[in-house]
Amino acid sequence: MHLNALIYSALCLPCVTGLTLRTSNTNNSSDVVNVRWLEGKPALNLGTTFGLPWPKGKHSGNHTAFTASTDGGEEVALQSWVTSYWADGSIKWTGHAIPGSESVPNGYKVTASASKSIPRRTKPQSNTVGKSKDEIIVDTGKIKASFPKSGNVLVSSLSTASGKIVGKNGKLVLQSQSGVADTQDTSVNKAINYFLFESKINTTTVDEASSVRTLVTVRGSHRIGGKKSTGSHDPWIPFTVRFYLYTNSDTIKIVHTLLFDGAADRDFITGIGLRFDIPLAGEKLYDRHVRIAGVDGGFLNEAVQGITGLRRDPGKAVRTAQFEGKKTPDVGTWATTVSSRLQWIPTWNDYTLTQLSPDGFTLKKRTKAGQSWVKIPGGTRAGGLAYLGGATTGGLAVGLRDFWKRYPTSIDVSNAATDSGQITLWLYSPAGEPMDLRPFHDGLGQDTYAKQLDALEITYEDYEDKYNTPHGIGRTNEIFVRPFDSTPSSDELAALTEFINAPPVLSPPPEYIKQTEAIGTYWDVPNNATATPAVQTIETHLDFLNKYYQGQVGQRKWYGFWDHGDFMHTYDVDRHVWRYDVGGYAWDNSELSPDLFFWNYFLRTGRADVYRFAEAHVRHTSETDVYHLGRYKGFGTRHGVQHWSDSAKQIRVSTPIYRQIFYYVSGGDERIGELLHDLMDADKTFLTVDPRRKVRQDNSTYVPDPKAIDLDLGIDFSGLAAIWLIEWERRGPRWEEAKMAS
């Protein structure tokens, strides 16, 4: 879609107005809502957040209380907040958090009831949050974490319920270089500078309501750290890292967002990571354990100093204990043929798992820097989790969701034979090629609008010099960390790996969402009993399209740090590939509103596969296809070979309409909420970027002016109206201004 976008968008307007405010809703829906696990009962409940809709006029904004019980009737602590209001001030959507629990129920019942005010009930189980001048300390009952308010360390200490400190100095690391060697010319290599950065905190804040869930948000940027850089570089790559801690849960969910604010031709990122120190002093080398997730719940299962497979046997009890991650019997009880010769058994200081493609990972280890790496058999798609710790000191597991889907990724376990080991989780692996965000062609001489429009006729690309920039795009990753009192079993780690790759989701039935009308009245749930043959045909087609796109992602390997979550625009029937290299096709960037298609299909069906697909999609389209800072802030990019390559920068790509269903069903995902709010100034970008500059009839007289800008009703105004409507219904920080605007 390009120049005739107006017609399409105008037609599509009813389908994008999920924000439709109905004048009345006399239907009654239940005060008790059942919520179920999307994929059936999970193995672990480490605390979760979900969203619920309510019918108009039913629950007063300030006079409703929410309680929850398991489906078996047992009361559970619930933290509730309102994520949007109907026009009459009644509650439209709420967010809810439940704590972790040892046993996992099949589902929960949430009850809304009248109350004088939104109650602040003190629950027996509750996070305790300590705040001082220098740090915020959160105790979930199972773990304790400290978050400094300044410096380079985001998490200064992580300790278990028994008080063992198993993680320290959690900080972000980043590395880059000023150029890449495009040819064999070694003189180019000499001119390249190499930089190592660390996080530098600007602010650390904690949310006010922390009865079940505490959210600590750390913002800052990356600064040169240490002395190893070969040149100077300004602070860059702003980050927002959100730590979610649930009562009675030992696992912290981390939502890590970064923005690229560099220059594509000078800033080549070679690594993006999160690093923790793990205290190991006092633990015997043979009682220190390394676990790295492979495929399907399998783990590399080793000790820093292995005592199995040796020429002499220390005894079965010793071997078994080491393999199972338990403290070995006192060394005095070992066969002396082994205990007298421990000094000859190498210790493995460093391990690395590297996933440079979606199809394969490699593993290696070494005794120390300066000695050769030893290859360990690799595999296909790694689970993305590693543990380092000791049988008595305890340890830390760190994992990345969608690890292989976001290649190139890696995990380093380092210095395991010293007093302070480390795990570095690489969201972008230093073992891969430098991240190259430069334009994919040199402009092909398209130096006038006339030439650009003519080129559009053939490659469908809307090119313009300097518009093909990644400056301002973003990416969000989900990371999980879990302290352990002692080395866990591989089964326990396998369950955790499964958890981090599909964090359990709670949702109400589609019929209930439909009945509340909180996401519009234009849709309905499928009903076989009443479906005519024509309706059944349409349903079959919808199901086909959903499965087809899911299948194409797998078949075409649409994965990678920036790419995961997107899919392609158009197929080349001659080559039998999608048009990944033809300017105006390739990555879809929300063309024809697939975001709405997939999210609405989830609402209608409640299907888990559709939810997971739409979730990856919204995380991609909201971050990578949109500018969050710089000249194009608030606009997104039209489809193209690179997510940012096309010169059509438009609000139809950044529109909150694409994010709102996920925002509400997730209980108000804080990153998405921030993106919605940040769009409040998107109208100002029309003063610097005129989306119709190349085709304007009045181009000799039109000058964008703060008092009057020329907008397209369908593509531009509908996006702005949606921004204001959602800020208003959420009662965002600028809702009164938004109300005036809309």
Ligand SMILES: *[C@@H]1O[C@H](CO)[C@@H](O)[C@H](O)[C@H]1NC(C)=O
């Ligand atoms: C009210 O809710 C019932 C039960 O879900 C439904 O069958 C009925 O169609 C609804 N009525 C209106 C007017 O929406």
Ligand SMILES: *[C@@H]1O[C@H](CO)[C@@H](O)[C@H](O)[C@H]1NC(C)=O
């Ligand atoms: C609907 O709710 C209203 C207000 O709570 C109540 O007065 C009325 O009796 C209810 N109607 C039905 C059919 O449940």
Ligand SMILES: *[C@@H]1O[C@H](CO)[C@@H](O)[C@H](O)[C@H]1NC(C)=O
């Ligand atoms: C809730 O109460 C506050 C303070 O009294 C008031 O400003 C606000 O408008 C009320 N909100 C609703 C939705 O009634």
Ligand SMILES: *[C@@H]1O[C@H](CO)[C@@H](O)[C@H](O)[C@H]1NC(C)=O
């Ligand atoms: C740091 O935080 C303050 C307070 O929120 C803000 O005004 C300032 O712009 C931030 N600085 C940077 C570099 O982000």
Ligand SMILES: *[C@@H]1O[C@H](CO)[C@@H](O)[C@H](O)[C@H]1NC(C)=O
């Ligand atoms: C509806 O019918 C289709 C085709 O017969 C079947 O696959 C599907 O499971 C049915 N759905 C429900 C909700 O019964």
Ligand SMILES: *[C@@H]1O[C@H](CO)[C@@H](O)[C@H](O)[C@H]1NC(C)=O
């Ligand atoms: C203005 O538009 C006319 C006709 O649409 C076109 O010929 C001319 O090149 C345009 N001028 C500029 C500066 O874009």
